[in-house]
Amino acid sequence: MVENQNAQQRFETAQAKASTLMEALPWIQRFAGKIMVFKYGGNAMISEELRAAFAADMVFLRTVGIKPIVVHGGGPQISAMLEKMGIESEFRGGLRYTTPEAMEVVRMVLTGQVARELVSHINSHGPYAVAMSGEDGGLLRARRFTTEVDGVETDLGLVGEVVGVNTTAIMSMIDAGKIPVISSVAPEIHDPASGEDAAGRAGLTGEILNVNADTAAAAVAAALGAEKLVVLTDVEGLYGNWPDKSSLISSLTVSELRQMLPGLVSGMIPKMSACLLAVEQGVARASIVDGRLKHSPLLEIFTDTGIGTQVTRDDDTGWQVPAPDYLVRPIYEEPQEVKNVNAAMQK
Numbered sequence: 594m595v596e597n598q599n600a601q602q603r604f605e606t607a608q609a610k611a612s613t614l615m616e617a618l619p620w621i622q623r624f625a626g627k628i629m630v631f632k633y634g635g636n637a638m639i640s641e642e643l644r645a646a647f648a649a650d651m652v653f654l655r656t657v658g659i660k661p662i663v664v665h666g667g668g669p670q671i672s673a674m675l676e677k678m679g680i681e682s683e684f685r686g687g688l689r690y691t692t693p694e695a696m697e698v699v700r701m702v703l704t705g706q707v708a709r710e711l712v713s714h715i716n717s718h719g720p721y722a723v724a725m726s727g728e729d730g731g732l733l734r735a736r737r738f739t740t741e742v743d744g745v746e747t748d749l750g751l752v753g754e755v756v757g758v759n760t761t762a763i764m765s766m767i768d769a770g771k772i773p774v775i776s777s778v779a780p781e782i783h784d785p786a787s788g789e790d791a792a793g794r795a796g797l798t799g800e801i802l803n804v805n806a807d808t809a810a811a812a813v814a815a816a817l818g819a820e821k822l823v824v825l826t827d828v829e830g831l832y833g834n835w836p837d838k839s840s841l842i843s844s845l846t847v848s849e850l851r852q853m854l855p856g857l858v859s860g861m862i863p864k865m866s867a868c869l870l871a872v873e874q875g876v877a878r879a880s881i882v883d884g885r886l887k888h889s890p891l892l893e894i895f896t897d898t899g900i901g902t903q904v905t906r907d908d909d910t911g912w913q914v915p916a917p918d919y920l921v922r923p924i925y926e927e928p929q930e931v932k933n934v935n936a937a938m939q940k
């Protein structure tokens with residue numbers, strides 16, 4: 594009798610697993626071969642367990658034919674190192690005012706610490722991850738960026754916004770089956786309009802700029818025409834009336850977001866600006882998900898409900914997935930040749 598109960602329990606557990614896999618099937622089909630950019634924020638990498646789960650998720654996506662690209666942050670890790678080294682740092686409009694001294698630390702922490710650790714986690718599954726800084730192979734190019742704080746134009750020091758992405762460099766990695774892990778530092782180019790460059794071209798100035806990782810991820814996603822930008826952070830998503838926890842927004846259009854942007858504060862300013870930029874520039878959808886939740890990338894992509902807040906185009910009519918069609922129409926649209934492999938049985 595006990596044995597029977599165990600068998601029943603085992604069967605039910607196995608059935609639940611099969612249901613979960615089947616829920617993922619139409620999404621796997623929908624997204625196979627597509628590029629997805631994951632922005633992994635410093636506030637979402639808070640434990641070894643979470644970092645390992647994120648790495649496993651990226652390997653899972655690659656294994657089912659999706660092409661993941663990771664753009665990582667590391668704001669809290671940079672702040673901790675700056676504090677340890679006694680270098681003062683402050684945020685203006687959600688972005689770090691970056692002195693040359695602080696820039697050295699930003700570069701060291703992002704490329705030498707955070708990227709290395711992520712690569713090592715992913716590569717514990719196989720030789721997939723390749724760390725790429727925005728400086729490597731001319732991957733990113735940036736221009737100086739100032740921001741408005743309370744209506745006043747505010748200097749940010751060595752901070753940039755991405756104006757160019759070397760898509761060939763990234764695609765060559767993807768085509769080789771790799772998972773690029775990109776750090777958001779970028780060489781500065783002269784503003785061509787300023788005529789600063791003696792050659793009259795938008796040449797490099799020789800400075801390296803600190804780029805907010807949300808902004809860098811959006812630029813990469815837009816340049817590659819990614820299917821999705823997924824931003825992992827430390828809140829459930831965007832709250833319409835922050836910090837009222839009952840005001841979580843599950844979905845909004847770019848027009849609605851554009852109206853909300855001037856009222857946003859702190860880290861949500863670059864984050865939501867990045868989502869807006871990505872979708873306006875052709876990324877089908879962008880979403881903010883809670884990175885403190887283990888396997889949030891898989892939950893966002895492979896479940897019917899999704900999680901967090903998603904930003905859609907104004908004319909987005911919803912993603913249709915083919916699941917129910919399997920029941921009512923043939924899988925193959927073109928005529929299929931069916932070979933009888935055991936003719937003897939027909940006789």
Ligand SMILES: Nc1ncnc2c1ncn2[C@@H]1O[C@H](COP(=O)(O)OP(=O)(O)O)[C@@H](O)[C@H]1O
Binds near residue numbers: 637668825828830
């Ligand atoms: N409207 C809002 N909805 C959600 N979070 C908000 C909002 N306004 C401000 N925040 C703050 O923004 C933070 C996320 O931004 P940030 O700290 O820069 O994240 P990350 O390090 O992941 O890039 C949240 O932890 C929250 O404190």
Ligand SMILES: CC(=O)N[C@@H](CCC(=O)OP(=O)(O)O)C(=O)O
Binds near residue numbers: 671
């Ligand atoms: C200009 C600027 O603010 N750069 C960020 C870069 C890292 C980052 O964006 O990290 P998160 O994604 O973890 O916030 C910084 O210095 O903190």
